Amino acid sequence: MLETHTLPIERVRVPVKRRKTLDADKVQSLAEDMLERGQTTPIRVRADGDGYVLIEGFHRLEALRALGEATVEGYVVRARLH
Structure with a gap:
């Protein structure tokens, strides 16, 4: 089960x-x-280093940014190895 984290928007x-x-x-x-x-x-x-790379939820992230929010709720998942 994935755990939700509160992430700083500027680090995504x-x-x-x-x-x-x-x-x-x-x-x-x-x-x-x-x-x-x-x-x-x-x-x-x-x-990704000291930040995060967006996988899913671009429009949600931008909506929160437009509202002036500093944080976003997100799941931190592992990258798949191919």
Whole structure:
């Protein structure tokens, strides 16, 4: 079972490829929902040095950033070895 961690948003790095998929309307909609209900689904990250790399939850992360939040709830998972 995955354990939720409170992570500092500034330590979560978004891969360049992922940044190109940003949908501003989706971010706005999520931000409005989070104002009412809070963050209901944690993001997924993997540890990378002293920070984290985003795996899943780009729009949730950006919605929290737009709201001025300093932290995000997330699961820290291990990277798969191929």
